[in-house]
Amino acid sequence: MTANAVAQRTDDIVDELATLEGPLLPILHAVQHAFGFVPQEALPRIAEKLNLSRAEVHGVMSFYHDFRTEPAGRHVVKLCRAEACQAQGADALAAHAKARLGVDFHETTASGAVTLEPVFCLGLCACGPAALVDGKVVGRVDAARLDQILSEMGA
Amino acid sequence: MKIYVPRDAAAKALGADAVAAAVLAEAKARGLDVTLVRNGSRGMVWLEPLVEVETDAGRMAFGPVTAADVASLFDAGFGSHPLAQGQTEAIPFMARQTRLTFARCGRIDPLSLAEYEAHGGLKGLRRALGMSSEQIVAEVKDSGLRGRGGAGFPTGIKWDTVARAKADQKYIVCNADEGDSATFADRMLMEGDPFTLIEGMAIAGLGVGATRGYVYIRSEYPDAIEAMEAALDIARAAGVIGANVLGSGRAFDMWVRVGAGAYVCGEETSLLNSLEGKRGVVRAKPPLPALEGFLGKPTVVNNVISLATVPVIFERGAAFYKDFGLGRSRGTIPLQIAGNAKHGGLYETAFGLTLGQIVDDIAGGTASGRPVKAVQVGGPLGAYFPRALFDTPFGYEEFAGKEGLIGHAGLTLFDDTADMLKMARFAMEFCAIESCGKCTPCRIGAVRGVETVDRIAKGDASAIPILTDLCNTMKFGSLCALGGFTPYPVMSALTHFPDDFHAAHLEAAE
Ligand SMILES: Cc1cc2nc3c(=O)[nH]c(=O)nc-3n(C[C@H](O)[C@H](O)[C@H](O)COP(=O)(O)O)c2cc1C
Ligand code: SF4
Numbered sequence: 001m002t003a004n005a006v007a008q009r010t011d012d013i014v015d016e017l018a019t020l021e022g023p024l025l026p027i028l029h030a031v032q033h034a035f036g037f038v039p040q041e042a043l044p045r046i047a048e049k050l051n052l053s054r055a056e057v058h059g060v061m062s063f064y065h066d067f068r069t070e071p072a073g074r075h076v077v078k079l080c081r082a083e084a085c086q087a088q089g090a091d092a093l094a095a096h097a098k099a100r101l102g103v104d105f106h107e108t109t110a111s112g113a114v115t116l117e118p119v120f121c122l123g124l125c126a127c128g129p130a131a132l133v134d135g136k137v138v139g140r141v142d143a144a145r146l147d148q149i150l151s152e153m154g155a
Numbered sequence: 156m157k158i159y160v161p162r163d164a165a166a167k168a169l170g171a172d173a174v175a176a177a178v179l180a181e182a183k184a185r186g187l188d189v190t191l192v193r194n195g196s197r198g199m200v201w202l203e204p205l206v207e208v209e210t211d212a213g214r215m216a217f218g219p220v221t222a223a224d225v226a227s228l229f230d231a232g233f234g235s236h237p238l239a240q241g242q243t244e245a246i247p248f249m250a251r252q253t254r255l256t257f258a259r260c261g262r263i264d265p266l267s268l269a270e271y272e273a274h275g276g277l278k279g280l281r282r283a284l285g286m287s288s289e290q291i292v293a294e295v296k297d298s299g300l301r302g303r304g305g306a307g308f309p310t311g312i313k314w315d316t317v318a319r320a321k322a323d324q325k326y327i328v329c330n331a332d333e334g335d336s337a338t339f340a341d342r343m344l345m346e347g348d349p350f351t352l353i354e355g356m357a358i359a360g361l362g363v364g365a366t367r368g369y370v371y372i373r374s375e376y377p378d379a380i381e382a383m384e385a386a387l388d389i390a391r392a393a394g395v396i397g398a399n400v401l402g403s404g405r406a407f408d409m410w411v412r413v414g415a416g417a418y419v420c421g422e423e424t425s426l427l428n429s430l431e432g433k434r435g436v437v438r439a440k441p442p443l444p445a446l447e448g449f450l451g452k453p454t455v456v457n458n459v460i461s462l463a464t465v466p467v468i469f470e471r472g473a474a475f476y477k478d479f480g481l482g483r484s485r486g487t488i489p490l491q492i493a494g495n496a497k498h499g500g501l502y503e504t505a506f507g508l509t510l511g512q513i514v515d516d517i518a519g520g521t522a523s524g525r526p527v528k529a530v531q532v533g534g535p536l537g538a539y540f541p542r543a544l545f546d547t548p549f550g551y552e553e554f555a556g557k558e559g560l561i562g563h564a565g566l567t568l569f570d571d572t573a574d575m576l577k578m579a580r581f582a583m584e585f586c587a588i589e590s591c592g593k594c595t596p597c598r599i600g601a602v603r604g605v606e607t608v609d610r611i612a613k614g615d616a617s618a619i620p621i622l623t624d625l626c627n628t629m630k631f632g633s634l635c636a637l638g639g640f641t642p643y644p645v646m647s648a649l650t651h652f653p654d655d656f657h658a659a660h661l662e663a664a665e
């Protein structure tokens with residue numbers, strides 16, 4: 001997508017949401033939803049329209065784990081690393097995922113198929129280890145179940 | 156025939172959508188007239204997906220059901236079947252609970268306002284509409300309700316401060332950030348009975364004179380966000396919220412806002428910054444959010460469960476609610492049993508059970524069948540309890556007296572394979588990752604904490620007193636409970652499970 005197209009789409013998003021009380025997070029979510037990440041070209045558009053400095057917008061975006069500055073892989077697998085899932089084997093599952101994919105957390109496989117991310121609790125703490133696979137919840141994930149999920153993603 | 160398959164995220168995570176699809180397909184193939192209801196969860200997560208069928212003898216439960224089991228359930232006429240659990244309400248885990256806040260969760264269609272009303276919904280709001288602001292606040296005070304988000308602050312006193320503040324606009328902000336590991340009560344309530352939260356927030360609005368509200372839901376909860384949004388549309392269309400609440404001429408409207416993956420945004424001032432579109436950095440108090448909160452206006456910030464408990468207090472009266480409980484912990488608490496538990500799930504009961512009763516009788520010990528080694532109570536900032544402290548009764552003061560906290564009432568069970576040094580390290584690592592960065596003891600201390608635990612793991616026993624000092628610095632020098640309470644899991648691990656710290660030392664020194 002060209003820089004111009006990004007700016008145009010961003011303008012539309014901001015125009016739609018700017019009247020909210022505290023519009024910046026909803027705008028960043030909408031921009032990420034539209035592009036799959038928050039492109040650099042979007043920041044000055046948001047800043048100008050909300051009367052903020054570009055540094056302020058960047059500062060907000062970078063504070064939150066959710067916002068990406070680069071596109072993710074075709075699929076995103078988030079594995080829960082928090083205590084209740086650890087009590088059910090999350091550490092071994094994470095090690096298995098990293099070994100199979102050949103990536104660490106926050107990285108994308110060379111093929112671009114899968115981005116692996118940590119998450120701290122999905123509220124599925126009585127059926128861990130838990131995962132969020134392309135936005136869908138999965139519980140009691142063992143190595144076999146994870147292999148099946150990753151195979152379906154071509155990774 | 157009416158069949159229930161939960162829409163709760165835990166049920167979905169275990170295959171409920173596929174089960175629901177199989178039920179519909181099977182019914183069609185057999186030419187049966189089946190009404191499928193996607194209810195909330197009953198809270199018995201080890202039995203999810205829990206399928207229920209309505210009969211003359213009440214609702215009968217089957218679980219855990221997979222899509223492959225569905226045909227055989229129909230073959231058995233939903234009668235005698237290996238997965239049959241009997242009458243849902245008679246399952247001991249259900250029968251022994253006192254369900255006030257979660258009375259409707261799992262029983263009704265979460266998005267049916269008619270069923271909500273048929274089960275007592277909106278009675279509290281109707282009663283509140285006939286009361287003055289002072290009377291509403293007094294009712295909450297009299298109920299003894301304390302904040303369920305963790306700090307246990309009396310809800311009525313907070314409302315009183317906001318009610319007395321003079322301003323052109325006030326807000327009700329619901330904290331649905333629920334970031335603590337082992338907790339899922341907020342999520343279950345929002346997915347299983349969202350109108351209760353809406354009703355509670357509307358009563359809060361009437362009580363303090365606020366006409367606008369926000370539910371700040373963490374982005375890790377896509378299903379709860381969807382359920383709340385849908386419920387708000389329905390409630391608004393039916394005139395439960397909006398310019399004219401239940402035809403009273405009073406206004407209250409509310410909206411969902413989505414977090415962006417920051418644990419610290421559960422802290423109320425950080426949450427307000429986030430809601431305003433800022434970095435989720437913690438604000439110094441004073442000013443209290445009750446006086447200068449969202450956009451500088453007087454704001455009630457309450458947890459989901461605090462607000463969702465308000466309707467039953469107004470429906471049945473403050474005295475009824477206050478009658479349950481122990482000491483200064485009044486009413487009921489939805490325990491969330493997680494981790495390596497045989498019977499994991501949500502169990503609402505009056506305060507006062509001992510930790511041992513919860514772990515051994517209700518949770519049934521570990522899922523692995525091995526001995527329970529430790530229970531972390533209150534999420535990532537809560538202490539690890541050894542069996543020696545299992546006589547501690549579940550209450551705010553009682554847990555504080557044992558260098559712990561009940562927090563949002565999540566309990567994580569660990570069996571004897573758990574390494575408590577590793578858990579102490581994780582607590583520090585989590586604090587380092589999630590620190591908002593405002594104060595040094597938290598931002599730098601947590602990083603040092605990880606390094607110090609690593610030194611102990613390598614056999615350097617001289618690092619143990621350094622860890623203790625560091626915890627003291629964090630405890631007394633941090634602005635909020637992220638830095639301030641991380642010492643609880645760390646110090647409890649070190650104090651109650653010293654072998655895990657010294658064994659590591661010995662092994663490495665060999
Ligand atoms: C680091 C941190 C995280 C917190 N996370 C939450 C949370 O996820 N949900 C919540 O209700 N309260 C959380 N709290 C407590 C809130 O600051 C606040 O006490 C609470 O929202 C007030 O509501 P209540 O009185 O109804 O409990 C957190 C506090 C801290 C210090
Ligand atoms: S203790 Fe940590 S999270 Fe809390 S205000 Fe200080 S730096 Fe921020």
Ligand code: FES
Binds near residue numbers: 123124
């Ligand atoms: S700890 Fe993993 S889902 Fe809650």
Ligand code: FES
Binds near residue numbers: 632633634
């Ligand atoms: S509170 Fe600011 S550096 Fe400690």
